[in-house]
Amino acid sequence: GLDLHTYTVESRLEHAPMGPLSGSVGFSGMRQGNISKGKAFLIPQYRLYTGALFASEEVDAGWATLSAGARYEYRWQRVFEFEDAGIDVPDETRVYDDVAAALGVSVPFGDGWSMGFTTGRAWRAPNVNERYSQGVHHGTAQYEIGDPRLEKETTWSVDGTLRHAGRTVDLQLSAYQNLIANYIYLEPREPVLSIRGAYPAFNYAQTDARIRGIEVSGRLTLVEGLDVTVSGSALRGTDRVDAGPLYDMPADRGTVGLRWEVPSLSWAARPFVEISTTVVRDQTRVPEGTIYALPTDGYQLLDAELGSQAVRIGGHPVNVGLEVKNVFDTRYRDYLSRYKLFVDDTGRDVVLRIRVPLGSAF
Numbered sequence: 001g002l003d004l005h006t007y008t009v010e011s012r013l014e015h016a017p018m019g020p021l022s023g024s025v026g027f028s029g030m031r032q033g034n035i036s037k038g039k040a041f042l043i044p045q046y047r048l049y050t051g052a053l054f055a056s057e058e059v060d061a062g063w064a065t066l067s068a069g070a071r072y073e074y075r076w077q078r079v080f081e082f083e084d085a086g087i088d089v090p091d092e093t094r095v096y097d098d099v100a101a102a103l104g105v106s107v108p109f110g111d112g113w114s115m116g117f118t119t120g121r122a123w124r125a126p127n128v129n130e131r132y133s134q135g136v137h138h139g140t141a142q143y144e145i146g147d148p149r150l151e152k153e154t155t156w157s158v159d160g161t162l163r164h165a166g167r168t169v170d171l172q173l174s175a176y177q178n179l180i181a182n183y184i185y186l187e188p189r190e191p192v193l194s195i196r197g198a199y200p201a202f203n204y205a206q207t208d209a210r211i212r213g214i215e216v217s218g219r220l221t222l223v224e225g226l227d228v229t230v231s232g233s234a235l236r237g238t239d240r241v242d243a244g245p246l247y248d249m250p251a252d253r254g255t256v257g258l259r260w261e262v263p264s265l266s267w268a269a270r271p272f273v274e275i276s277t278t279v280v281r282d283q284t285r286v287p288e289g290t291i292y293a294l295p296t297d298g299y300q301l302l303d304a305e306l307g308s309q310a311v312r313i314g315g316h317p318v319n320v321g322l323e324v325k326n327v328f329d330t331r332y333r334d335y336l337s338r339y340k341l342f343v344d345d346t347g348r349d350v351v352l353r354i355r356v357p358l359g360s361a362f
Contacts, residue, residue: 001036001037002034002035002036002037002041002042003034003035003037004032004033004034005032005033005034006030006031006032007030007031007032008028008029008030009028009029009030010026010027010028010029011026011027011028012024012025012026013025013026020059020060020061021057021058021059022057022058023055023056023057023058024055024056025053025054025055026053026054026055027051027052027053027054028050028051028052028054029049029050029051029052030048030049030050031047031048031049032047032048033045033046033047033048034046036082041082041134041135042129042133042134042135042136042137042138042144043128043129043132043133043146044079044080044081044082044089044128044132045079045080045082046077046078046079046080046128047077047078047080048075048076048077048078048128049075049076049077050073050074050075050076051073051074052071052072052073052074053071053072054069054070054071054072055069055070055071056068056069056070057069063107064105064106064107064108065105065106066103066104066105067102067103067104067105067106068101068102068103068104069101069102070099070100070101070102071099071100071101072097072098072099073097073098073100074095074096074097075095075096075097075125076093076095077093077094077095077096077125077128078091078092078093078094079091079092079093079128079131079132088134089132089134090148092148096125096152098123098152098154099121099123100120100121100122100123101120101121102118102119102120102121103118103119103120104116104117104118104119105117105118111166112164112165112166113162113163113164114162114163114164115160115161115162115163116160116161116163117158117159117160117161118157118158118159118160119156119157119158119159120156120157121154121155121156121157122154122155122157123152123153123154123155124152124153124155125152126150126151126152126153126184126204129144129146130146130147130150130184130204131146131147131148131150131204132146132148133145133146133204134146136194136196136199139338140338140339141199141200141339141342142199142200142201142202142338142341143191143192143194143199143200143201143202144186144201144202144204145189145201145202145203145204146204147203147204147205147206150182150184150204150206151182151206152182153180153181153182153183153184154180154181154182155178155179155180155181156178156179157176157177157178157179158176158177159174159175159176159177160174160175160176161173161174162174167221168220168221169218169219169220169221170218170219171216171217171218172215172216172217172218173214173215173216174214174215174216175212175213175214175215176212176213176214177210177211177212178209178210178211178212179208179209179210179240180208180209180210180211181208182206182207182208183206183207183208183209183246184204184205184206185204185205185206185207185209185246185247185248186202186203186204186205186247186248187202187203187204187205187247188200188201188202188247188290188291188292189201189202189203189291190291200291200292200341207239207240207241207246208239208240208241209237209238209239209240209246210237210238210240211235211236211237211238211246211249212235212236213233213234213235213236214233214234215231215232215233216230216231216232216233217229217230217231217232218230218231225260225261225262225263226258226259226260226261227258227259227261228256228257228258229255229256229257229258229259229276230254230255230256230257231254231255232252232253232254232255233250233252233253233254234252235249235250235252236249236285237249237285239287244287244288245285245286245287246287247286247287247290248335248336249283249285250283250335250336251280251281251282251283251296251298251335252280252281253278253279253280253281254278254279255276255277255278255279256276256277257274257275257276257277258274258275258276259272259273259274260272260273260274267311267312268308268310268311268312269308269309269310269311269317270308270309270310271307271308272305272306272307272308273304273305273306274304274305274306275302275303275304275305276302276303276304277300277301277302277303278300278301278303279298279300280298280299280300280334281298282296282297282298283296283298283335284296286335292341294335294340294341295332295333295334295335295340296335297332297333299330299332299334300330301325301326301328301330301332302326302327302328303323303324303325303326303327304323304324304327305321305322305323305324306321306322306323307319307320307321307322307323307353308320308321310357316356317357318354318355318356319353319354319355319356319357320353320354320355321351321352321353322350322351322352322353323350323351323353324348324349324350324351325346325348325349325351326346326347326348326349327348328348329347329348330347331344331347332344332345333345
């Protein structure tokens, strides 16, 4: 049994523009705590208080837009001792505080083009489950074991983006790199045998990591109402301690879609047909010595959708859509799925959506 209570508050003030300068300041806070009613638990009872002050500013310099932001956060976390000889949870209080900040610039050029660059520093305190998990996570049927020695993560990041927005062509290309100290991740270990059976088990661990990648998306209008869309991403995660790959990094993937939107009819507004295919390549970057036989094969999925912004039914406008995901009922297991050791990912999924707007006209 678990009761989790969370209370949050946030206030933001946008100050009056001062010439080309505009921005806001604010604060936020959170109180969180749980009560574990059962004899066993995944995480112990704890109380958490956080408070943060933040500010962001933007300057329109004409030739470029400059932006900056900073956030200071204080986090107080207390874990309560659990009175059971078989579970080791001390009565402990820890405090974390640090500053996150970012600087960015966006430069327009040519006809509808722009370039943007951002660099920043961020941090994250370890959660209670990452430090003190001792049991089966019933959402994933996996035994998780925390590490109370975990320290906060800190990240230095840089990214660049090239954009183009036009009447017939939209394009966005981004590249990024994050250097993470004390990166927290789940490391597979030998299964744990309990009175309910054997469970695949994972330890929370830390290392220094580098994550870099590229993302691309675009739209091309072939003729009025007929668009081709493309998107893709490739990411590489590297353990900077042993130069090997990180666990649970997504495989390279790309999506190509075709959307045909016909002119509105007397009984339907902007009806459309959309077909798309997603291709995911084999995930070959898996750490050596992985305990479990993780699925790393690539796969290809086909999705289709038929719909309209509004259809007149009985004199009323109704939004109707029919979507079929994984049209060919392909069997596959994604490398990032938490259920990959037990079951295939979702097969053919047919969804009929009917939405009746209130107070709107056709």
